[in-house]
Amino acid sequence: MAWKPDNKIGGGEHIGRRLFNESKLSGAPDQNPWKGLAIGNFIEKRGTFSVDRLGRTGIEKPVVEYLKLRCLAHEASRKDSRFDGWAYLKPSKIVEAVSSPPVASEIRTQDNAGVDEDWDDANPKQNLYHAHVVIPEGTDPLLFAFRFREKVGTEKGVYPAPWIKLQGAVDSEQRRKMIETAAYYLAEKRGFEPGHETEDWAAAEKEIDATLKG
Amino acid sequence: MPYPTADHSASVSFVLGTSTASAPTSDDATYRKALDEYLKASSTRRLVIDASALDRNTNITNTVAPWLGAVQRRLNASIRIDGSAEMPEGPWLSKEVVGSANVFFDATSNLLPSEPYLYGLPTGELVAEFDSNAGRMTLIVSKDTATALATVEGDVVHKSIKLVANTPAAMRSELSAVVSRLRIKQDGVEAG
Numbered sequence: 001m002a003w004k005p006d007n008k009i010g011g012g013e014h015i016g017r018r019l020f021n022e023s024k025l026s027g028a029p030d031q032n033p034w035k036g037l038a039i040g041n042f043i044e045k046r047g048t049f050s051v052d053r054l055g056r057t058g059i060e061k062p063v064v065e066y067l068k069l070r071c072l073a074h075e076a077s078r079k080d081s082r083f084d085g086w087a088y089l090k091p092s093k094i095v096e097a098v099s100s101p102p103v104a105s106e107i108r109t110q111d112n113a114g115v116d117e118d119w120d121d122a123n124p125k126q127n128l129y130h131a132h133v134v135i136p137e138g139t140d141p142l143l144f145a146f147r148f149r150e151k152v153g154t155e156k157g158v159y160p161a162p163w164i165k166l167q168g169a170v171d172s173e174q175r176r177k178m179i180e181t182a183a184y185y186l187a188e189k190r191g192f193e194p195g196h197e198t199e200d201w202a203a204a205e206k207e208i209d210a211t212l213k214g
Numbered sequence: 215m216p217y218p219t220a221d222h223s224a225s226v227s228f229v230l231g232t233s234t235a236s237a238p239t240s241d242d243a244t245y246r247k248a249l250d251e252y253l254k255a256s257s258t259r260r261l262v263i264d265a266s267a268l269d270r271n272t273n274i275t276n277t278v279a280p281w282l283g284a285v286q287r288r289l290n291a292s293i294r295i296d297g298s299a300e301m302p303e304g305p306w307l308s309k310e311v312v313g314s315a316n317v318f319f320d321a322t323s324n325l326l327p328s329e330p331y332l333y334g335l336p337t338g339e340l341v342a343e344f345d346s347n348a349g350r351m352t353l354i355v356s357k358d359t360a361t362a363l364a365t366v367e368g369d370v371v372h373k374s375i376k377l378v379a380n381t382p383a384a385m386r387s388e389l390s391a392v393v394s395r396l397r398i399k400q401d402g403v404e405a406g
Binding site: 022023024025027030034036038039040045080140142150 | 372
């Protein structure tokens with residue numbers, strides 16, 4: 001049974017930022033391997049920095065299990081990316097790094113068009129464990145990202161994704177919702193510019209099916 | 215007796231340990247002799263050649279890092295060709311970003327701590343990661359700016375350098391504000 005978080009973040013909680021393997025360049029396959037965390041994982045230009053609450057005093061497996069579909073849907077929305085796990089810190093370390101605490105996010109009960117949605121644990125867009133850090137006004141997003149990444153490096157807080165093959169473990173409704181979520185992320189990338197809905201859906205479907213096949 | 219320190223007609227500054235050699239000399243032979251004696255006398259100390267001081271005093275900026283060619287080849291091979299259906303999936307860069315990165319590396323390669331590891335951001339910028347014994351520096355290059363970030367003794371150093379309408383000397387000078395604090399290994403000579 002997964003822990004049900006309340007709206008106040010506890011001091012012992014482990015707060016995780018999703019990591020994707022995005023430290024590549026098409027014309028540079030001959031480089032020596034590099035083992036750092038790609039700074040792109042920590043750059044947010046919207047003023048808030050999304051994180052997941054991973055457990056009360058440590059990382060709780062039922063919470064990770066709950067987040068799995070959401071992370072894979074997120075992965076499918078990012079081309080050539082693999083979800084690798086989380087970079088995590090305790091709330092006090094986040095404040096030390098970026099001078100701003102994590103805050104529990106309100107549970108999303110409307111879809112992107114503003115239509116009320118019922119709560120559904122199988123809907124990857126609804127995340128009980130979502131939290132965010134407000135990026136202080138005037139802070140360069142690159143500086144924020146660098147500070148967060150440096151603190152993770154100091155604390156050695158990386159939790160790798162427990163990689164579980166999902167083939168056959170997702171029913172058609174879950175698959176549809178994963179596609180919907182991935183399409184949402186694709187639309188978000190272009191600022192919800194209209195006219196690309198079919199294209200986004202097709203791209204998301206392709207990526208989700210590739211993910212589910214492992 | 216003072217060390218036989220030397221400064222070649224105000225052209226080169228050598229920093230040894232915490233002291234700076236500064237006595238003027240009249241010609242090359244005297245300069246070399248003084249320097250040899252100095253190095254002999256301070257064999258346990260380490261020599262640092264401050265590349266930005268070299269620039270200021272000599273205007274010599276035509277030396278480049280040995281890795282520059284390989285890095286520029288990787289950058290040029292990563293340019294997205296618009297309209298090509300043949301481009302495989304992968305992180306590509308625009309020609310504007312690659313052009314800016316080439317200008318920046320041409321101007322600054324011999325100030326940088328090491329050969330960089332290169333990768334792209336989903337938003338199209340180039341990232342170059344530098345490792346040295348003293349720490350890591352991250353450089354993010356967009357079409358008009360290079361942002362250098364490093365942690366030095368617990369402090370984060372952050373510098374944005376304009377790449378448009380900026381001279382190579384100005385880029386070097388601005389970058390020096392970051393790299394001089396990194397106490398880097400450079401050109402096989404270790405900082406003290």
